[in-house]
Amino acid sequence: MNTRAKKTNHQTPCTLCPVRQLGIFQRLPEAEVIKVQQYRSGQCVLPAKTLIYRQGEVHNHLYTMFTGWVMLYKTLSNGSRQILRYVLAGDFLSFQPDARVPMTHSAQTLTETTLCVFPRQNLMQLFNEHPEVAAQITLITARDITLSYEYLVNIGRKNARERLAFLFLEIYHRVLPQFPETGTTIMFPLTQEDIADTVGLTLVHVNRTLRSLREEGLVQLSHHKLTILDYPRLVSLAGFNVQSVLNQPLL
Amino acid sequence: MNTRAKKTNHQTPCTLCPVRQLGIFQRLPEAEVIKVQQYRSGQCVLPAKTLIYRQGEVHNHLYTMFTGWVMLYKTLSNGSRQILRYVLAGDFLSFQPDARVPMTHSAQTLTETTLCVFPRQNLMQLFNEHPEVAAQITLITARDITLSYEYLVNIGRKNARERLAFLFLEIYHRVLPQFPETGTTIMFPLTQEDIADTVGLTLVHVNRTLRSLREEGLVQLSHHKLTILDYPRLVSLAGFNVQSVLNQPLL
DNA sequence: ATTTGACATTAACCTAGGTTAATTTCTATG
DNA sequence: CATAGAAATTAACCTAGGTTAATGTCAAAT
Numbered sequence: 001m002n003t004r005a006k007k008t009n010h011q012t013p014c015t016l017c018p019v020r021q022l023g024i025f026q027r028l029p030e031a032e033v034i035k036v037q038q039y040r041s042g043q044c045v046l047p048a049k050t051l052i053y054r055q056g057e058v059h060n061h062l063y064t065m066f067t068g069w070v071m072l073y074k075t076l077s078n079g080s081r082q083i084l085r086y087v088l089a090g091d092f093l094s095f096q097p098d099a100r101v102p103m104t105h106s107a108q109t110l111t112e113t114t115l116c117v118f119p120r121q122n123l124m125q126l127f128n129e130h131p132e133v134a135a136q137i138t139l140i141t142a143r144d145i146t147l148s149y150e151y152l153v154n155i156g157r158k159n160a161r162e163r164l165a166f167l168f169l170e171i172y173h174r175v176l177p178q179f180p181e182t183g184t185t186i187m188f189p190l191t192q193e194d195i196a197d198t199v200g201l202t203l204v205h206v207n208r209t210l211r212s213l214r215e216e217g218l219v220q221l222s223h224h225k226l227t228i229l230d231y232p233r234l235v236s237l238a239g240f241n242v243q244s245v246l247n248q249p250l251l
Numbered sequence: 252m253n254t255r256a257k258k259t260n261h262q263t264p265c266t267l268c269p270v271r272q273l274g275i276f277q278r279l280p281e282a283e284v285i286k287v288q289q290y291r292s293g294q295c296v297l298p299a300k301t302l303i304y305r306q307g308e309v310h311n312h313l314y315t316m317f318t319g320w321v322m323l324y325k326t327l328s329n330g331s332r333q334i335l336r337y338v339l340a341g342d343f344l345s346f347q348p349d350a351r352v353p354m355t356h357s358a359q360t361l362t363e364t365t366l367c368v369f370p371r372q373n374l375m376q377l378f379n380e381h382p383e384v385a386a387q388i389t390l391i392t393a394r395d396i397t398l399s400y401e402y403l404v405n406i407g408r409k410n411a412r413e414r415l416a417f418l419f420l421e422i423y424h425r426v427l428p429q430f431p432e433t434g435t436t437i438m439f440p441l442t443q444e445d446i447a448d449t450v451g452l453t454l455v456h457v458n459r460t461l462r463s464l465r466e467e468g469l470v471q472l473s474h475h476k477l478t479i480l481d482y483p484r485l486v487s488l489a490g491f492n493v494q495s496v497l498n499q500p501l502l
Numbered sequence: 503a504t505t506t507g508a509c510a511t512t513a514a515c516c517t518a519g520g521t522t523a524a525t526t527t528c529t530a531t532g
Numbered sequence: 533c534a535t536a537g538a539a540a541t542t543a544a545c546c547t548a549g550g551t552t553a554a555t556g557t558c559a560a561a562t
Contacts, residue, residue, distance in 0.1 A: 082408045095393060127386045128386075134382060135385060138388055141389065141396065145395055145399060149335045150355075151403055153327065155406050157327055157331045159548075192510065222510095239327055244355055442538085442539060443540065455522090455541090462542095474528085
């Protein structure tokens with residue numbers, strides 16, 4: 001991890017963790033959370049644009065996102081990049097259970113980010129002692145797959161306008177629970193090039209498409225702020241289904 | 252499930268299961284396997300083109316593939332289809348841990364298929380009593396994501412020839428362990444339309460691209476048989492990495 | 503206040519892949 | 533063996549999105 005990363009002195013107890021509502025420990029009783037806490041090895045704050053791990057390298061930590069934005073991406077030999085997913089508060093990061101296998105993608109912060117760190121060695125032990133956690137992880141991973149499938153459809157079978165509409169709605173709905181007072185405008189730290197590398201287009205065409213969406217009064221994107229101007233039309237354009245994106249189980 | 256499906260009288264004991272080498276119970280000791288077997292509710296054989304479950308419907312079974320080919324896909328409102336993954340012997344099917352949520356995709360057999368059936372209600376119980384199984388499932392699910400990410404790169408950032416090369420190599424490498432005596436020719440039940448809906452192209456362009464690959468002596472595809480003619484060039488064309496695709500942990 | 507570099511925007515042109523549609527194999531079934 | 537539906541193949545034409553390249557805007561750093 002980047003050397004500028006600093007381990008904080010301040011250690012939030014897991015029972016007080018603001019992301020507990022969102023992420024992994026959601027359905028665990030209080031007692032379980034306290035026991036799980038001992039597997040944690042620290043909390044750290046990373047500045048924007050920090051590489052957390054690199055594709056091809058072995059990496060021995062697992063993280064829960066506390067605050068911030070992280071992107072996962074793969075780089076091809078020809079230099080092009082495919083962004084796989086944005087990791088937000090409450091999400092799991094770098095889950096790849098076999099520690100000997102090198103990471104198949106890279107992870108980098110887009111904004112300042114706070115992570116909860118688990119050493120990977122403790123994982124099997126955690127699983128054995130707390131099957132509920134294992135079940136919860138499985139659930140989260142299954143939802144990650146569902147999202148990944150949505151991305152496949154988005155890139156494989158939609159045109160440019162539909163792809164952008166989907167991406168905006170997906171992120172909008174994942175950011176909302178973090179900031180309940182949010183209206184139709186959210187922070188949106190992606191550049192147009194990031195967007196392009198997420199939805200399988202070029203940045204020039206993303207720019208063209210953004211203009212067209214803006215001119216039709218669907219969304220407005222500027223200065224790293226995204227405003228949803230016409231939610232219903234955007235939903236129908238994207239073929240968007242909230243279910244596919246939300247992190248919360250229904251219960 | 253389709254009514255032509257028949258539950259077989261013959262019940263293979265899990266300890267003798269030929270896919271144990273490939274799939275979920277791989278690293279479990281014999282004793283665990285015997286205990287797990289009681290959660291199984293049956294084994295069934297489905298003819299080709301059978302719908303196993305449909306996107307949007309609740310579905311209450313989990314399966315392990317025994318033999319055959321199944322495809323997972325999503326259908327858009329405009330009628331187009333995106334194939335998400337091919338499920339082969341030893342793979343997990345329909346893993347979506349929350350039983351109340353409708354399936355987000357459909358599953359259909361391409362060939363005659365034998366499945367091992369688990370009712371979903373037993374799942375949490377299985378997790379609690381056998382954390383090793385939970386860990387193994389987590390591992391499999393994590394690998395499914397890795398493959399899904401490869402697909403994203405394939406569709407998002409590669410041209411037609413590269414996409415096909417990748418798909419062929421991926422499937423080739425997943426079929427090999429099932430038939431150790433196989434040479435460079437494997438059974439390949441996908442139609443050109445299936446291929447198109449997998450890699451985000453049209454069937455016409457798949458046909459053109461296939462001709463070009465054949466004329467250059469890279470692969471030959473006809474009568475549902477795929478022959479890898481020039482493995483090294485195919486690998487370099489696809490940017491293919493075996494790791495990304497294999498189901499076996501290294502140990 | 504100015505410089506610098508990252509990012510956004512636009513225009514002109516081009517091509518990979520899509521569309522339509524006709525023709526030719528296959529393959530399953532009576 | 534005859535036939536029909538599914539799948540493959542091909543050609544002619546078209547367009548969504550890619551490429552290149554120039555210009556504009558903003559924000560951090562000196």
